[in-house]
Amino acid sequence: MFAEVLAALSKGFLVTLELFGITLVGAIPCGLLICLGSMSKIKPLKAVLRFIIWVIRGTPLMLQLLIIYYGPGLILGSNWWGSGEHGRFIATIVAFIINYACYFSEIFRGGIQAIPVGQQEAGAVLGMTKSQIFFKITLMQVIKRIVPPMSNEIITLVKDTSLSRIIALQELIWAGQAFMKSAGIIWPLFFTGVYYLVFSGILTVVLGKIEKKLDYFKV
Amino acid sequence: MAILEVKNLQKKFGDLTVLKGVDFSLEKGQTLAVIGASGGGKTTLLRCLNFLEIPTKGQIFVNGKLIFDADDERTLTEKEIRQNRLNFGLVFQNFNLFPQYTAFQNIALAPKLLAKEKPEFAGKKKAIYDEIDKKSLEILNRVGLSDKKDFYPHQLSGGQQQRVAIARALVLSPSVLFFDEPTSALDPELTGEVLKVIKQLAEEEMTMVIVTHEMQFAREVADHVLFMDEGIIAEKGSPEEIFTNPKNARTKAFLGRYES
Numbered sequence: 001m002f003a004e005v006l007a008a009l010s011k012g013f014l015v016t017l018e019l020f021g022i023t024l025v026g027a028i029p030c031g032l033l034i035c036l037g038s039m040s041k042i043k044p045l046k047a048v049l050r051f052i053i054w055v056i057r058g059t060p061l062m063l064q065l066l067i068i069y070y071g072p073g074l075i076l077g078s079n080w081w082g083s084g085e086h087g088r089f090i091a092t093i094v095a096f097i098i099n100y101a102c103y104f105s106e107i108f109r110g111g112i113q114a115i116p117v118g119q120q121e122a123g124a125v126l127g128m129t130k131s132q133i134f135f136k137i138t139l140m141q142v143i144k145r146i147v148p149p150m151s152n153e154i155i156t157l158v159k160d161t162s163l164s165r166i167i168a169l170q171e172l173i174w175a176g177q178a179f180m181k182s183a184g185i186i187w188p189l190f191f192t193g194v195y196y197l198v199f200s201g202i203l204t205v206v207l208g209k210i211e212k213k214l215d216y217f218k219v
Numbered sequence: 220m221a222i223l224e225v226k227n228l229q230k231k232f233g234d235l236t237v238l239k240g241v242d243f244s245l246e247k248g249q250t251l252a253v254i255g256a257s258g259g260g261k262t263t264l265l266r267c268l269n270f271l272e273i274p275t276k277g278q279i280f281v282n283g284k285l286i287f288d289a290d291d292e293r294t295l296t297e298k299e300i301r302q303n304r305l306n307f308g309l310v311f312q313n314f315n316l317f318p319q320y321t322a323f324q325n326i327a328l329a330p331k332l333l334a335k336e337k338p339e340f341a342g343k344k345k346a347i348y349d350e351i352d353k354k355s356l357e358i359l360n361r362v363g364l365s366d367k368k369d370f371y372p373h374q375l376s377g378g379q380q381q382r383v384a385i386a387r388a389l390v391l392s393p394s395v396l397f398f399d400e401p402t403s404a405l406d407p408e409l410t411g412e413v414l415k416v417i418k419q420l421a422e423e424e425m426t427m428v429i430v431t432h433e434m435q436f437a438r439e440v441a442d443h444v445l446f447m448d449e450g451i452i453a454e455k456g457s458p459e460e461i462f463t464n465p466k467n468a469r470t471k472a473f474l475g476r477y478e479s
Binding site for chain 1: 269270271297301302304305307308309311313315316317318319320328329332333371372373387388391
């Protein structure tokens with residue numbers, strides 16, 4: 001029995017892991033674009049992006065997931081996502097990337113705006129170009145500032161992946177819960193907690209190491 | 220010929236006119252002290268001369284050559300402004316050292332980036348970088364900090380940070396070095412070491428413009444003193460004239476606050 005549970009949970013965890021990885025890889029560049037747009041001098045662009053960020057951060061991810069997955073079919077009458085597990089996975093990825101990109105963009109914005117303008121000015125009077133100032137001076141300081149809040153979000157993402165259970169994506173929680181129905185046992189569901197704990201534990205150590213690496217200077 | 224000449228420099232921020240037409244010139248090797256109450260336009264003047272603000276009107280000449288004219292678009296391009304900045308160095312009130320670099324790296328960074336743009340860089344990278352390293356160390360030595368070479372800014376005192384900042388500006392060999400209240404952010408016991416470095420530069424005939432509230436220091440180190448008030452130069456003269464025998468009523472009132 002244990003081997004069977006382990007196999008099923010590991011299969012579910014693989015989906016969780018994929019969801020986690022793809023969301024992270026997608027949301028970081030999208031977040032950067034949203035961030036640059038939300039600080040843009042083009043007022044309408046800025047307003048639209050700020051509005052989207054407000055909506056996304058102000059409503060539950062679970063609701064966003066439901067709307068993105070069921071919305072097209074129920075409102076527009078066409079299921080964009082295709083049927084079955086693949087469709088659910090794509091819809092989940094889209095919902096997660098949008099949601100996390102908005103959170104990341106605000107972290108990036110905070111990190112960039114926290115750099116004193118004197119840093120850029122010091123670079124400018126030394127004859128540096130705008131791109132030299134960004135890459136040689138600002139970037140490292142921004143990274144140092146955003147690592148702690150990004151770590152928090154990344155750990156939260158590990159656990160947020162379980163929200164995709166609501167549209168029956170066959171991730172870790174779904175795999176654990178399946179045993180309640182099929183075998184009438186609850187311990188596999190509890191056991192999923194071990195997967196989350198170990199995974200977030202590893203991430204905490206890795207992210208802590210990165211933070212420590214940047215300890216040599218203060219901003 | 221004057222190394223720096225400023226003609227009718229004006230700066231408006233919206234409806235507020237901060238500089239109402241400033242004219243002065245500076246000979247090579249001279250030190251000019253700029254004094255005056257806060258809000259009189261001293262800092263804006265320095266920021267305009269380093270193009271951190273673009274003057275609304277006026278002209279700037281270096282060694283007789285017009286480098287900036289607010290009415291001439293060609294002197295306003297980003298490329299041109301970047302080039303013009305290299306005539307000058309600026310030392311900020313709050314140092315603005317780059318926190319992720321050591322004292323030495325802070326100094327060597329800009330010259331290395333500039334060297335990359337030179338056509339002869341490709342084949343001689345190592346020789347050029349070695350030369351810059353050597354020069355950076357010499358200058359660090361000149362401000363008395365060779366033993367702090369590998370220290371990060373947060374490991375240095377305010378006075379030491381400001382001396383690194385001075386070295387960072389010097390390494391590019393600017394024609395004129397500007398100081399914006401270089402000791403205002405320092406604890407009183409740390410101002411001495413910074414003033415000493417500036418005094419030493421004055422003796423070495425570095426051309427400098429120093430905005431300062433240290434009247435005693437201005438008197439000792441400056442060849443000329445400008446008193447700025449409400450966006451104009453209200454009075455200029457030798458330190459002797461300004462400090463012992465000011466003619467302008469506002470100069471008198473301002474200096475009166477520093478006595479007793």
